[in-house]
Amino acid sequence: MAQRQIGGHFPLNITSFIESNSSSLAERYRLGDSQVCELFGSHPSNERAWVDRAAWLDANANKRANLKQIADVVRKYHRGLPGGKETENSLAKLEREDCLVVVGGQQAGLFGGALLIFYKALSVIQAARDAERRLSRPVVPLFWIAGEDHDFDEANHVNVQVASGEVRRVRIERPDGPRLAVTRTPVSEEQWATALQELAEQLPDTEFKPRLLDRLQSHVADAPSLSLAFARLLADWFGDMGLVLMDADDPDLRALEGPMFRELMLRNDDLAAALKTGESHVSEMGFKLQAETTPGSANLFLHHEQGRLLLHKDKGSFTDRRGNVSYTCGEMIELSATRPDLLSTNALTRPLMQDFVLPVLAAVLGPSEIAYWGILGPAFKEFGMSMPILLPRQSFTYIEPAIVKLLSKYSLTVEEAIVDWESRRAEWLGKQDEWRLEERFRDVKERFRELYAPLMDTVSKVQPGMAGLAESNRDKILEQIAYLETRSTDAIAKRHEASLRQWDRIRQSLSPLDKPQERLYGTVHFWNRYGPDWLKLWSDVPFDEKGGHRLVEGMPG
Incomplete structure (x- = not known):
């Protein structure tokens, strides 16, 4: 391992880990395969790509949502989160007309979720710092919480290792009833108390455990949603690095997304055709599609009393498969103007909405995300957009x-x-x-x-x-x-x-x-074992714009 001395306290050993799936679309993109890079239009290793993307964003600022209004929404959201000087600095930058952002998103995870979420947020922060240095202008790291997703079972758990060495899962059961968005799914005080008690029982006793549990308790004392509790924890972990947080299901944010929803409805057939073209490009290269489109899908959701409903096109109307709702295009456009909080994007339209809402210089993505973004080039072009620079999420295995x-x-x-x-x-x-x-x-x-x-x-x-x-x-x-x-x-x-x-x-x-460490263990597992200084250790890992898997060995001094 290469050894690097950090702050005079301890040596940090870092080395690359060679991935076995070198033929995947995501890995070939990460390594800069010219054919694959054509799907995305750029690659982070190309210095000129950063300058060109910034220039394009400046020239097309009038086609996006008003950045000052977006900044107001983000600032309001942060009033419910732990704050700090660096967070305030980032919020102030976001209010500037020349500000750009590096984004990364993920569904919430109970008590912070899996390590890969921590690493994605870290990647966003480090990429924003790197871009700010490259371009000599403000670049804000922004983490987009996918609170609009309705798969509660993806968000409701965290895995830790008990004293005997076995892996145990702590979880909160989804309330009975319709499958609402995670941000809209209530979690009771009793559920939070039970989850905290179970976590306390499963985590081995350490000198750091009491303070960790107290901090988690402070985040859930008012029985927040999983999304809000998750945001508070990330603000705790990364506030002194300037990370800004946003919930995709924030009603104040939805109010500014109406114009883009309108375009997605008016040009829904064009969107479907563009996605099919993108799928053809990926398939012709010999790759398996990560997220194949469904014939007739509108690629939009409707929040309804029966849950978050996936919409389809049927003879010019927008309906769900079970017939709970049916709207004409005109009625849907009216909703986009009067009740945008009832609307929601899916995995394939969220990137388009993200680019409408924010001046996205670069997006940090995991391997699966890069794979399905591979079909989005024609859709970005169809809506007069340009795909941001895609940064592979940094991946790690920590060696205790x-x-x-x-x-x-x-x-x-x-x-x-x-x-x-x-x-x-x-x-x-x-x-x-x-x-x-x-x-x-x-x-x-x-x-x-x-x-x-x-x-x-x-x-x-x-x-x-x-x-x-x-x-x-x-x-x-x-x-x-x-x-x-x-x-x-x-x-x-x-x-x-x-x-x-x-x-x-x-x-x-x-x-x-038999799973990658970062996909199984929660960050809370190592936080309990090695304390808050372990969390800070990661800020000293050098940023690699190409991502990849690295092995990290080191301890807080």
């Missing part, structure tokens, strides 16, 4: 100090521990067999087959019907030999039980439940 020691003890690299743990563990255990049991049992089974074969031949000649009995008898004997081998191997494993638990600990830290 105890794990570093275990890797050294068993002569393992991190890569081997993540992708080849099973075979390396078996290989190590085999080396502990001083009796060479595997070799001996293999020899016994081979010699038995040799000795038994002539006997099988003889009995089959005595009576042909006994051939099957002889085979069955042979297999039973081999089965008993295999049983003895298994018991003997288990006995060796028992002798090395403590070491095998250490192997399991390596696996549970780096690749828990």
Whole structure:
């Protein structure tokens, strides 16, 4: 690992991790494949792309929502969040006419959700700092919370590791009734109290745990939605880095989105055709579509008493599949003017709305997001827009100090521990067999087959019907030999039980439940283990505009 000294306190070791899926659309874009980059129009490694995008945004400012009004909405939203000097500086920048933004979005996560959300917010902040340096003008990091999404089960949980090493999930159950947007789904005081109590029981006791729980309690004392509690926590974590937060389901924001909703309705058929063209471009390159459009879909939602309803086009009307609602185009346009809070974008129209609302210099996206943005080029063009620079989200695996020691003890690299743990563990255990049991049992089974074969031949000649009995008898004997081998191997494993638990600990830290660390564990898991200084550690990781997966080793001083 490359070693970097941070602030004179501790060394931070960072190295790249080579991804196995190098042929995916997202990875080929990340690496700057010229053919794939044509889908997006630019690449962050091209210095000129940043200058050109900023110039385009300046020239088309009159086609977007009023930035001063957007800034007022964001400032109002922040009144319900923890504040700080850097946040205030960012809000002040957002009110300037020459301000640009770097955005990244994600659905909320209980108690901060998975580590990848933390890393995406970090990527947004670092990219904004980098862009501000490049362009010598204000660039604000803005995290867009997808509170309009209605998949409550994606937002309602967090995973932590208990003292025994097992992974446990803490969750809040969705209330009975229609599937409303997450921001509109009530969470009771009792539900919050229960979730906090369960988290307290599952988290191992550390010196940092009491303060962590107190801080979480302060965010949920008034029984907020999952989205608002999540925003408060992110403001806590990143406020001193200037991160600005926005909820996509904020009614004040919706009030400014009406004109774009109107365009999406009036030109809905053109939108569908553009998306199909984009799908063709991606398919012709040999990639599987990440988010294939549904024939007849309007790519818009309606918030209704029956839940968040996906709208479709049917003989010129906008309706849902179950027939709960049916609006003419004129009625939908009226809604966009009078009740825009009832409307909502989907994954394919949200990027267009985002570009209408904000001067988006660059968007930070995960691999799946990059894959479905691949079809959006024609849609941006259809609506007179230009796709922002797309920045692959930075991805990390954190190597805990105890794990570093275990890797050294068993002569393992991190890569081997993540992708080849099973075979390396078996290989190590085999080396502990001083009796060479595997070799001996293999020899016994081979010699038995040799000795038994002539006997099988003889009995089959005595009576042909006994051939099957002889085979069955042979297999039973081999089965008993295999049983003895298994018991003997288990006995060796028992002798090395403590070491095998250490192997399991390596696996549970780096690749828990055979999943990437950042996708399983919540940030709160490491916050509890290493304290708030662990959160600050990440601000010292150098920014990489191409993203990619890196291994990070280091501890707060």
